[in-house]
Amino acid sequence: MSKGIFFVLGIDAATWSIVTPNLHKLRNFKRLIEVGKSKELILKEKPISASVWCGMFSGKLPEEHKHGSYVVNGEIVKREDIKVDFIWDVLEREGKKVKALNVPFVVPPYSFGVNFKPIGFGLPTNEKEWEEELERVTEKTKLLIEEKPDLLIAVYTLLDRIQHFHWGEDYVVEWYRKMDEKIGELIFDTGFLDVEEDNELIVISDHGFCSFGEAKVQTLPEHTKEGKLNLKGDHHENALLITVNVNYEMKRPQDVFYAINFFASKNLY
């Protein structure tokens, strides 16, 4: 029987290079940084969303999980094609209650123990879809917090998409502000960090962002449904990490898996 909830809030492509200079507009990020520990997670692996999210929740390196792209040989890769156990598989076998929402290691993003229809097949492309994802992931996640699972994972994908199309524009900061509001609703308005049980929190991105020409690996054209567009931004190796109450040192995305495992093992009795 566990006490608290371990909550991993994933924000695809959230980057310190936007958060840090705009903290005066991002009051909930600011509060989180004040109550938790924050760092830049520098990826040694390629900053490919499918691969990093897969490693984060399986604990495996890219050469071990071998999942490097949403599409291989013209076929969409499915959960069953990836021969690993994820943290939700492991904990459920141990009798733990696990909920995972909208995890984008595959498209459409994967959910576990939750009924959720991803927006835009997990590749939301316009303002209407971005709003919809922000609202629906937030509302669903609030309900899941009330269910008090042992592990809760929820991921927003929209910033990745917005930054590919609008990197360098004030428009991007505007969406971080909207995201910041939702973080406030999820983490602070619910009292998640106020309860006496020791809830643990990880807020993490799979990679950072930079202008398109600066990126070492160009990631988008291979998996978009809209083909080649005028892309302004691409993935950077520096990801965002903020933890609250997590006593496990995190140096790479895979450590999310191990931090959860550590939490689960100490909460056995």
Ligand SMILES: [Zn+2]
């Ligand atoms: Zn990503």
